[in-house]
Amino acid sequence: MEHIDSLDLTRGIAIQDLAEGAILRGRVGAEEALLVRRGEDYFAIGSACTHYHAQLADGLIVDDTVRCPMHHACFSLRTGEALWAPALDPVAAWRVERCSTRCLFERN
Amino acid sequence: MVVGAGAAGLAAADMLRREGYSGAVTMVSADDTPPYDRPNISKDFLMGTAPAEWMPLRDAQYYADRQIELMLDERVTSIDAQRRVVRLAGGGQIAYGALLLATGADPVRLAIPSTAEARIFYLRTFADCRAIIAAAESAKTAVVVGASFIGLEVAASLRARGIEVHVVGLERIPLERVLGADVGTLVRDIHESHGVIFHLGNSVARVDGKRVTLNDGTTLQGDFMVLGVGVKPAIALAEQAGLAIDRGVSVNEYLETSAPGVFAAGDIARWPDPHSGDRIRVEHWVVAQRQGQVAARNLLGSREPFTVVPFFWSQHYDVVINYVGHAEGFDSTVVDGTLKSHDCTVTYRRGERTLAVATISRDLQSLRAERALETEFFAERPR
Numbered sequence: 001m002e003h004i005d006s007l008d009l010t011r012g013i014a015i016q017d018l019a020e021g022a023i024l025r026g027r028v029g030a031e032e033a034l035l036v037r038r039g040e041d042y043f044a045i046g047s048a049c050t051h052y053h054a055q056l057a058d059g060l061i062v063d064d065t066v067r068c069p070m071h072h073a074c075f076s077l078r079t080g081e082a083l084w085a086p087a088l089d090p091v092a093a094w095r096v097e098r099c100s101t102r103c104l105f106e107r108n
Numbered sequence: 109m110v111v112g113a114g115a116a117g118l119a120a121a122d123m124l125r126r127e128g129y130s131g132a133v134t135m136v137s138a139d140d141t142p143p144y145d146r147p148n149i150s151k152d153f154l155m156g157t158a159p160a161e162w163m164p165l166r167d168a169q170y171y172a173d174r175q176i177e178l179m180l181d182e183r184v185t186s187i188d189a190q191r192r193v194v195r196l197a198g199g200g201q202i203a204y205g206a207l208l209l210a211t212g213a214d215p216v217r218l219a220i221p222s223t224a225e226a227r228i229f230y231l232r233t234f235a236d237c238r239a240i241i242a243a244a245e246s247a248k249t250a251v252v253v254g255a256s257f258i259g260l261e262v263a264a265s266l267r268a269r270g271i272e273v274h275v276v277g278l279e280r281i282p283l284e285r286v287l288g289a290d291v292g293t294l295v296r297d298i299h300e301s302h303g304v305i306f307h308l309g310n311s312v313a314r315v316d317g318k319r320v321t322l323n324d325g326t327t328l329q330g331d332f333m334v335l336g337v338g339v340k341p342a343i344a345l346a347e348q349a350g351l352a353i354d355r356g357v358s359v360n361e362y363l364e365t366s367a368p369g370v371f372a373a374g375d376i377a378r379w380p381d382p383h384s385g386d387r388i389r390v391e392h393w394v395v396a397q398r399q400g401q402v403a404a405r406n407l408l409g410s411r412e413p414f415t416v417v418p419f420f421w422s423q424h425y426d427v428v429i430n431y432v433g434h435a436e437g438f439d440s441t442v443v444d445g446t447l448k449s450h451d452c453t454v455t456y457r458r459g460e461r462t463l464a465v466a467t468i469s470r471d472l473q474s475l476r477a478e479r480a481l482e483t484e485f486f487a488e489r490p491r
Binding site: 072088 | 115119122165393394397398400401416419421430432471472474475476478479
């Protein structure tokens, strides 16, 4: 696997590299992003919290949300929406396509 | 209609638009500054490490784009909940469909005998913060009254500016009632290691210019003083409107007051907390914002109970305490890890039940504890 700081998610990820419920950190273009697998669902959203810019990749996945480790803001993994304050603004959300053994990214 | 533009008010106005509500949204604020990041006025901004650009929660364009009318430096003087009309101090009245009361809290003011030249500040608004910063710029010493969250955060921020800081507090151990003796002692030690001089179990008898005399006779030199001795909910308007009051404004699980169509959120609201089983009122930023968000949806006709587990953080130099839950009247604490190394989890219990969890340097644990408190609730009351 490539070095984590430079993991370019747009090049696709081998499914086997994605553990269920684990958070994979990378980037989409210049943007920090995180990738999460939940069963057959794959989610990719921006990783910088819109409150104080903590890394959501260090947070906790709860159902189809991720919670920020710093002040517990909650974002939808599906849409990037800031579901609970203190964040008020959404993070980016990308569409993830799965093709046999890899998953790929596209901007929504 | 939203009365108040603090954490709850702004979050509510924001959510009204996010939910697609297209009618008029008016926010009336007694503050002279558009909604700002209030937690920062005792922390990094006061310290001088956060630039002014970070402070507004939203820029002017935001209010224009979303057609949120922001009336600053204005007060609602009365609410007629029957006719659904409010009167403004500046004259005129506004009819509303539904109303959110989010008037927040005001600092408790102490009547300390003092001479005219004594410089005594309170900290609640951005303007208060700027006044303290202006005073700090030429000061060498300061006396903070109140070993509270605000008092201690102010002490830390002033130390960062190189000012000699004395903290006077009635309590023997700072924050003991909320965080327990162990964490309170740790917080005191952290401040002492950064040079704060405590005068605990003590209070201010009088102030003569820069000379501050304590009840035990000690005299301190303070170029200025900051009083952080708690806040009281701003409920005068709710009382005038005839709403049910219970050490705050009484609301049901939907954050609705005793008057249909009038909701309350933030520092003033006392709600039935499903986690503790108590009717509680808390004065924390994130709780106020989340109440504003839920109240907004209920203003639009949803029936969404407020079941959020309270959360707050408090910063003391490089040590941040994260706290989930609400533990009024805990009877035991369990410490996991070590306080001294600033790496620990403290669980607050009443009997066998976990009421709250505080963590230092264990952010994931704090999130897991929050989840556990939520799960416990949903397991008891399946929806």
